[in-house]
Amino acid sequence: MTAFLALVRKDIRIFFQDRRAVIMSFVAPILIGSFFGYVFGGASRSSDPGRVTVLVVDQEAGAVSKAILSKLTANKTLAVQNSTLEDAKQLVRKGKAPVAIVIPPNFGKLATQAMFSGRERPKVQVYLDPSHQMESSMIEGMLTGYVMEAVSKEAFSGDLGRATVDDSLKQLESVPAQESAPLKGFLQALSRYNQSTQSNQTNRRDAGLSVPFELSEEKLTSRQGTEYNPYAHSFGGMAIQFILFMGIDVGIGMLLDRQRGLWKRFASAPLSKWTLLSSRAVSATLIAMLILAVVFAFARIVFGVKIEGSLPGFIAVCAGFGLMTSAYGLLIAALGKTPQAARGLSILATLLMVMLSGAWIPSFLFPGWLQSATKLVPARWAMDGLDGMTWRGLGWHEAVLPVAALVAFALIFGTIAVWRFRWETE
Amino acid sequence: MLQAQGLKKAYGKLVAVDGISFEVNKGETIGLLGPNGAGKTTTVSMIAGLLAPDAGQVLIDGKPVTGDTNPVKRKIGLVPQDLALYDELPALANLELFAALYDISGAKASKAIDAALELVGLRDRAKDKVATFSGGMKRRLNLAAALLHDPSVLLLDEPTVGVDPQSRNAIFDNLETLKSRGKTLVYTTHYMEEAERLCDRIVIVDHGRVVANDTLAGLYRRLPATNKLLIDLVDGSKLSDPSALKAVPGVQSAELIGNRLSVWLKDLSDGAPGVLAWLATGGHPFDHVSSEAPNLETVFLTLTGRSLRDS
Incomplete structure (x- = not known):
């Protein structure tokens, strides 16, 4: 036991002696977690929400285009700017704005006419930055709704609408009565409706088509009224990433011990293989849990990240991930031939593991097959477990599966490490 | 005290040690002399229990050195050719760790560490990080680390590699002190001057075999001219x-x-x-x-x- 404790103490002491390791393990996840948290929603929690810039080239400058512009401007997610056609195209091309909308001359008149007859529909030109496809699609959807509202309002109550109805009724006079009767009746009724709204300002305001439903949005987090805190995910993700890097250092450190001849001292002493490997596993697990504790303590104090779910579940996930990381380090030590050769390959493997865990971008954005495939990635279980116990506010029983998966990975890695470890040294 | 009996070790087709046998009596110092690649380090590694021989066995006081936790390993102190120390830790922390490997802690460890540092003349540098030591000082600390559990057999694998003459002399003085205390020393080197100065008996190894095993005078007698x-x-x-x-x-x-x-x-x-x-x-x-x-x-x-x- 003396040897075991001394080996654990030595590992922890050496870890804290290495300033680079301490910075990488504690400071880096806090800095990068803060950045990602801010970018992925942290900014929108502040008073200055991030807006999508939309350039509008209003070539009509009429009632309909002004109504569309007004609705776009009223949307809090958009920053609408008037522009000229050339400037708008140039800015989108340079990536300064994701989308530009060009409302053509006579848009209101042509669109209103197109509503009641088969006349050619006017074209609203939209210029897109292909790297902002998601924002562009969102704006196109909004624009469709706003155009429908503005055009139908003009058709049912505006001057253009009345003129269009009168014009259509005149054209129907040349059509046989049997064919034109239904449409003629509709247009006459619409003309009467227009006349009535002309005299009644209240009705006129409400005229036209509108979206026949309202969206009611509620973010399902730990409990009603508790806001989603994006820092919870970003801090968890970055802690996972840098703890895995610490795991690499564990493996590289063991290879360096071998290279420096220290393994000879250990192997010449009356120590079991179990003592040598388990002491390293325990020290790495303790360091990993300490990193998680410090990172989440910072997130709690500065960004208000709370363990909304089960605290024992959170601790169990941290311990399971720490254990898995230590086994991962042992695996690197067992499979690596030299520290130099092992470092490059293990960094690549770690980055892939972190990427697939959803630590950088949430895994629900992955294609379906990839979401299923990432269940083979241990860090994914750690990410799910930490998300579940923090912002999702799940109970301890929801931690059981992630913890079981992490322990299973630790056992697999540990078994391979023991099997492949080069015990003999010369 | 120490018996190496028919030790063999091969790495694939390369035979590193090919039937090496010798004995060392209590308090005796033998030199394993041979060029680089002769099989000296492999032999020492098998004696220390770092390598399992393909054939043959090592006995300490008649007991075989086999198994990780065999108590007979407590009788062996290994001074590896590498500077097997943690540079980032103070000398004292290094020695505390190496003492703990033999289940030595507390006052017993302090006493052993004090004595070892005293012997190698590093007592006043105990709290300094090893990284601040000169090559010669590191070599001496490397020796001290093998003495903490008071082994009766010391295996010294080229313990003076890369040190200046002054430090080499200091190490030799330390080894002569240990010899005078009755320790059994197995000293591998390819420096003939070292073997001549320190060893009671020389085992000359070449291509994994013992070429000669005799006292210095006995070896000279084999020469056609002296x-x-x-x-x-x-x-x-x-x-x-x-x-x-x-x-x-x-x-x-x-x-x-x-x-x-x-x-x-x-x-x-x-x-x-x-x-x-x-x-x-x-x-x-x-x-x-x-x-x-x-x-x-x-x-x-x-x-x-x-x-x-x-x-």
Whole structure:
């Protein structure tokens, strides 16, 4: 036991002696977690929400285009700017704005006419930055709704609408009565409706088509009224990433011990293989849990990240991930031939593991097959477990599966490490 | 005390150790002498339990050194060729760790560490990080780390590699102190001077085999000549046939290069007067005479046909 404790103490002491390791393990996840948290929603929690810039080239400058512009401007997610056609195209091309909308001359008149007859529909030109496809699609959807509202309002109550109805009724006079009767009746009724709204300002305001439903949005987090805190995910993700890097250092450190001849001292002493490997596993697990504790303590104090779910579940996930990381380090030590050769390959493997865990971008954005495939990635279980116990506010029983998966990975890695470890040294 | 019996170790087709056997008595110091790649380190690794031999066994006080936790390993102290220390930790922390490997802690550890540091002259640097030590100091600390559990057998694998002459002398003083305390030392080196100075007996190893195992005097007795007489002639060209010197009693062989005449003698005091008289009477005046004692380099050359350092 003396040897075991001394080996654990030595590992922890050496870890804290290495300033680079301490910075990488504690400071880096806090800095990068803060950045990602801010970018992925942290900014929108502040008073200055991030807006999508939309350039509008209003070539009509009429009632309909002004109504569309007004609705776009009223949307809090958009920053609408008037522009000229050339400037708008140039800015989108340079990536300064994701989308530009060009409302053509006579848009209101042509669109209103197109509503009641088969006349050619006017074209609203939209210029897109292909790297902002998601924002562009969102704006196109909004624009469709706003155009429908503005055009139908003009058709049912505006001057253009009345003129269009009168014009259509005149054209129907040349059509046989049997064919034109239904449409003629509709247009006459619409003309009467227009006349009535002309005299009644209240009705006129409400005229036209509108979206026949309202969206009611509620973010399902730990409990009603508790806001989603994006820092919870970003801090968890970055802690996972840098703890895995610490795991690499564990493996590289063991290879360096071998290279420096220290393994000879250990192997010449009356120590079991179990003592040598388990002491390293325990020290790495303790360091990993300490990193998680410090990172989440910072997130709690500065960004208000709370363990909304089960605290024992959170601790169990941290311990399971720490254990898995230590086994991962042992695996690197067992499979690596030299520290130099092992470092490059293990960094690549770690980055892939972190990427697939959803630590950088949430895994629900992955294609379906990839979401299923990432269940083979241990860090994914750690990410799910930490998300579940923090912002999702799940109970301890929801931690059981992630913890079981992490322990299973630790056992697999540990078994391979023991099997492949080069015990003999010369 | 220590018996290596028919040790064999191969790495694929490469046979590193091919049936090495020797014994070391309590308090004795033996030198494992051989060129790089001769199999010295592999042999020491098998004795220390770092490597399992393909064949043969190692016995300490009649007990085999097998298994990780075998208590017999407590009788062995290994000083590896590498500086097996944590540079980032103070000397004291290193020694506390290495003591703990043998289940030594608390006051017992402090006492052992104090004694080891005292021996190697590093007591005043105990709290300094190893990274701040010179190469020689690290070598001495490397030695101290092997002494904490008071082993009866010390395995020293080239413990003076890369150190300056002053530090080498300091290490030798430490080893002589340990020898005087009755420790059994197994010292591997390819420096003949070290083996000559320290060892009671020399085991010469080459290509994984024991070529000779004897005391220094015993090894010298195997040489056809034990001393070399060097004579600078005034005019070497006058001595047309140096082999004629073989007629002088005690002369084994002679060689003339320029004005320098080298004469190998069975015994210096018996043979030298005759050689000098032969030259004087033969009309070969000389202006300088010196002699070279035999050394292990000569022994190795004689036994293997190769130089220790060039092998």
